[in-house]
Amino acid sequence: MNTFTFIFLIALTVSTSVHYWLAKRQGDYVAKHRNAVPDAFKSKVSLEAHQKAADYTLAKGKLGHIDDIVSLVMLLLLTLGGVINATFEFWAAAVSSPLWAGVLATASIFLILTVVELPSSYYQTFVIEEKFGFNKSSVNQFIKDHLMQTALGAVVGLPLLALILWVMDSVGSFWWLWAWAILMGFSLLMSWLYPTVIAPLFNKFTPMEEGSLKSRIQGLLERCGFSSQGIFIMDGSKRSGHGNAYFTGLGNNKRIVFFDNLVNSLDEEELEAVLAHELGHFKRKHVIKMLIATSITSLISLAVLGWLINQPWFFTGLGVAQPSNAAALLLFTLVSSSFTFFMQPITAYFQRKFEFEADDFAANNAQASKMISGLVKLYEENASTLTPDPLYSAFHYSHPPAAVRIAHLETKLQSA
Template sequence: MNTFTIIFIIALIISYSVQFWLSKRQAAYVKSHRNAVPEAFKNSVSLEAHQKAADYTIAKGKLGDIDSIIGVIVLLLLTVGGGINAAFELWASFDLSPRIAGIGAIATLFLVMHLIDLPTSIYQTFVIEEKFGFNKSTPKQFIKDQFLQLALSAAIGLPLLALILWIMDSIGSLWWLWTWVVLISFSLLMSWLYPTVIAPLFNKFTPMQEGALKDRIQGLLARCGFNSQGIFIMDGSKRSGHGNAYFTGLGNNKRIVFFDTLVNSLEDEELEAVLAHELGHFKCKHVIKMLIATSLMSLISLAILGWLINEQWFYTGLGVQQPSNAAALLLFTLVSPVFTFFMQPVMAYFQRKFEFEADDFASKNAQASKMISGLVKLYEENASTLTPDPLYSAFHYSHPPAAIRIAHLESKMQSA
């Protein structure tokens, strides 16, 4: 142990203590409001649906607490407990090149962490989601998804890791800048390829049929000056009863995707309003702003790693005896979230601000009343609590709480 070990453990205790405290606040707040539908929703949400959302939120929170406890234990075992050091020593004993041994050690550790996370994922899917009527996945589908995710992670992640380690070994002191360029380029490439190459491996995307809904959506796109490569319905119902809609892709490879569950539950005017909200994110340049923000944060993070990689205390403080580029990369990836936890509310604040702006755009280009009714249906059908704890939501919610968001839309209706 050295001074950095103590700093790391203190930061870990503080960040997770706050996280557990916020989780307990959320559970207590939701439970205390379980028996009464908020005034703003009394005419649109039944008490039964409100209580279901409360119970679902509390159940997910309890599992999240267990998952966090496991995460803390695993992180301590891997770092100060010597797990990472043992993995690198094991691969070094195989008489491989340092780079190949580093790739093998990192891949092994991520596989172990994936397997450790598997029980909670299974419980979430086949116990909690099943209990509340959302799970549509079968054990066969779940296993298929797991193998496909691992195969994709290996096929895409391992070559990228090899390239990054080569840059770290070969470029010199500015390796972190070139790594940043590679990561940003890779991220943009994946965003462009995702709609047509990756997403279809998991779901079926069917072009929206001709009819009144498609005509309405195409009219909205024309009014907003938005071009896409098509409007698709995704078979989300084969895994879950939750509904959603999203844009995906970049440049000339953008797609509009509706979950089939969403299409089946909302009216055409409500779907138009939901889509107008998503269009608002593009028209307000939120995607570009978030890309710039994340790019700057990744650049700063890599610059910090560029300094830490030459500091012996960084390795020994986290249980690694033999410094290497691969070990530094892994340590930084696993440990940095402990020190950046308190940046979450800042990011969440700007994300909620963007949601308000997108709602403003939707209220101008579709019917705000239909946006409200569509949101209420989504809150009810997805069992999203209408009464989150204010402090918890400030830390964790990327969208404004239901009551605040709908009050904002109603104010836009009154001022129109």
């Protein structure tokens, strides 16, 4: 243990304590408002639906408390408990190539974390989601999904990790610039490939049938100047009762996707308004802005890692006796969130700002009243709480709270 050990423990304690305090505030606030529908929703949402959303939020919160404890224990075991150190020593002795020893050691740690998270994922799906009527998945589907995710992570992630480690070993002190360029290029490639290569591995995408809904959507696309490779219905109902819509892809490989259960829940004008919101993100260049922000933060993070990698105290302070590039990359990935926790409200603020802008776009290019009614249905059918704690939502919500968002749209409706 050295000075950095104590700095890490202080950062971990503070971030964990604040996170727990915020989660407790959220639970207390939701429970306090469980028995009364907010005034803005009294004519739109039943007390039964409001209480279901509250109970669903509280159930997820209790599981979240357990997950946080497990994550804390695992992080301490991996670092100060010596698991990372022992894993790297094992693979260094078993494999002659330092590069592949680092790849295998890193993969082993992430495999351990994946296995540790499985019970929580299973409980979330087959207890909480089942209890509230959202789970449509089977145990076989659950196992298949996790095996496919793990296999895909290995096929895609291991070569990328090997390339990054090779760059760290081979191109000198400014390796982090090359690594950043590779990661950004990889991210763009995955975004481009996702709609046609990756997503179909997990779901079936059926082109929307000709009819009034498709004609309405195509009219919206023409008004907004948006071109895509098609409008698709995704079989989201085979896993969950939650509904959504999104557009995905980059360049000439963009797709518009509706969950099948969303199409069954909303009327055509509401679907048009929801899609107009998603298109608002595109037209207001939110995707590009977020990509630029991610690029900048990634570059800064890699530059910091480029400095830390040459500091012996960084390794010894986190329980690793023998410094290596792979160990540095893994340690940085695992512990950085403890130091950046208080940046979350900044990120959440801009995300909520983008949501308001997308809602404004939807109100201008579809019917604001239909955007409101569609959102109310989504909040009700997805059991999203209408009464989140304001401070908790400021840290964790990428979307404005329901009451705030609806009030904003109603203002737009009145001024129209």
